[in-house]
Amino acid sequence: MNATNGKVIAIECLRYDPQTDDAPHYETYQVPFTDDMSVLQGLQYIKDHLDGSLTFRWSCRMAICGSCGGMVNGVPRLSCETFLRDFYPEGLRVEPLTHFPIQRDLAVDQTDFLVKLRSIKPYIIPEAPKPVTEGTFLQTPQQMDEYYQYSQCINCLLCYAACPQYGLDREFTGPGALALLHRYNADSRDAGKAERMELVNADEGVWGCTLVSYCSEVCPKSIDPARAVNQNKVESTKDYFLRFVAPRRNG
Amino acid sequence: MKTYTRTMNGWWRRNPFYLWYTLREWSSFFLTAYALVLLFGLARLAEGAAQYEAWRASLASPGAVIFHAAAALIVLYHAWTWFKVMHKTLPFLRIGARRVPDSAIFAAGVASSVVLSLLLLWGFA
Amino acid sequence: MKRSNRPIFWSLFGAGGMLSALVGPMLIFITGIAVPLGFLLPRDTMSYERVLAFAQNGFGKLAIFVVIGGFLFHGLHRIYHCLHEVGLPLGHGWMAVFHGLAALGTLVALYLLIVIG
Structure with a gap:
């Protein structure tokens, strides 16, 4: 942390200690920064120099692991590929991903997504073992x-934070898991579609979606989850x- | 584990994207009201000439004209958004090995709407 | 998991949405602005005789039925979501009320088109 050219930015952080x-509540930190510093590096500066109790998740620093998602000025972003310079001199507000319960500070409870991810059978189910x-x-x-x-x-969950229908109804399977469901159904090596359709067909499946399509806007990997959901x-x-016309393959 | 769950109060105000979405969804109030105007007119038509003419006169009142102007605009916005997201409901369309771009599906939707609307105008005239 | 009946109503919602996207703005402009004000189209475009003849003709009946029914099924489906989204406590069961209202309006249109002859 040297050569900051004297530039300092105000980062307002949501703080929550369950104990x-x-x-x-919100706390504001004055963070010296350089033009190549990401929001994640700003948070790391706070933790290293200003307040060691600030809790947030991160790992790869290069938009691969999907750990560091959060709300930056109300928009779901990966903090590792969002740059402090874009918010200078006004400053920025960092909050945990919305629609998820807050565990502590910027860390959310992802359990609900992990359960849903399992429910879509996120693996190739071949017709016969090969x-x-x-x-x-x-x-x-x-x-x-x-x-x-x-x-x-x-699995960064930005799409869940973008989806008001998920926020309004936690039963909805949600954009990310449904896009992954489609990823396997659309794979020519997979024969598990009939098993997965049970979830697709339910109220909790694709029918919770109203095509807001903000999920597709915020995806850092340029995936179009709204398309996967609506195609389904x-x-x-x-x-x-x-099913009234043609008998189903697996009874 | 103790966690804190935030409310959804006023979620549509949190982001301009949500405001545009809400405008799109609220077009339905105008479209439904317009369908009821037509249904009402149909009922008057079935009742006879005098009743129908009274309904027709009410359409020329300033309030009715303002309602229809607002409804036409907001339903036009609905139409725009409808074609914008239409590709999301379709499987990947291909011509040969190339995927049809989403913008072409949007353009096809808008073009059909323009042609059908002009046909409708011509049909009424 | 229970199979949802939404495909029925989503199809009707989609059909009405497509119809209103294709001709909705122009139709509202014609019947609500152009004809009542005599702007672009003469006022007697919707005279009693002309509209009655249209409603007594098979194609006309079908057009009126599809427009009223389609717009109602599309509109009321979205109105349910609008009210749910602003925070009214309307569970999935309430959707049946909105679809029921659309069906009622559509049946009234059907009845009127039959009695009109």
């Missing part, structure tokens, strides 16, 4: 294109009506 506080001796699964570039963008998800409304509608 002493009934409600969160031993390594039989070689690899082959896929055309077009087959790969069907799911590739959705496989880029880093069409799939669910087909599934609903076609």
Whole structure:
């Protein structure tokens, strides 16, 4: 932390200590910074020099791990790829991801998402087991294109913080898990669609979505979760009506 | 584990994106009211010429004209947003190996709307 | 998990939304502004004789039915979400009330189109 050119920015942080506080409050820290410093580095400066009790999650510092998501001036962002210089001289407000319960300061309780992630069976379910001796699964570039963008998800939960329907109804499976569900359903190597449709077809599945589509705006990996969810409304509608016409494969 | 859950009070004011979304959703009040205006007119039509003419005269009142002007504008915004997100409800469309761009789906929607609207105007005339 | 009946109402919502996106603004402009004010179109475009003839013709009946029914199913579905979103405690069950109102309005339109002859 040298050569700051004398520039100092005010970072307003939400603080909440479950042992002493009934409600969160805000504290403002004056942080000297350089133009190449991210919001995450600003938080690290606070923890190292100003207040060691500030709690936040981070790991890779390069938009890969998905740990450091938070609200920066009310917008869901990865703090590692958001730069302090863009908020100078006004300063910025940092809060934990909205719609999730706050554990402490900037750390939220992710349990609800982790349960939902399991429920979508986030792994390839092949038609029949294929031993390594039989070689690899082959896929055309077009087959790969069907799911590739959705496989880029880093579980950062920015899309959940962008989704008012999730905030209003915690039963909703939500954009991230549903986009991952589609990632497996759209994969030519996968045969688990019928199992996953049970969730898609439920009120808690795709029907909690009203196509706000802010999830797709905030995704740091340029995934379009709103598309995955709404394509599956069409799939669910087909599934609903076609069962009267054509018998289902697995009874 | 003790946690703190924030409220959703006034969530639509937290971000301009949500305000535009809310405007889109509230277009439904105008569209529903317009459907009721037509339903009311249909009922008057079934009752006879005098009743229908009274309904028609009420459409020319300043209040009715202002309502319809507001409804036309907000439903126009609904139409714009409808075509903007239309690609999200479709599977990836391909021509040969190339994926049809989302902007082309939007353009196709707007073009159909313009053509059908002009046909409608011509049909009434 | 329980299969949702939403595909039925989402289809109706979608059909009404598509119809209103395609012709809604122009239709409102014509019947609510242009004709009542005699602007671009003459006032007698919607005279009793013309509109009655339209409502007694098969294509006209279908057009009126689809517009009123589609707009109601689209509009009331969204109104439910609007009210839910501003914080009214309306659970999933309440959706049936809004879809029911849309169905009622559509049936009234059907009845009127039949008695009109």
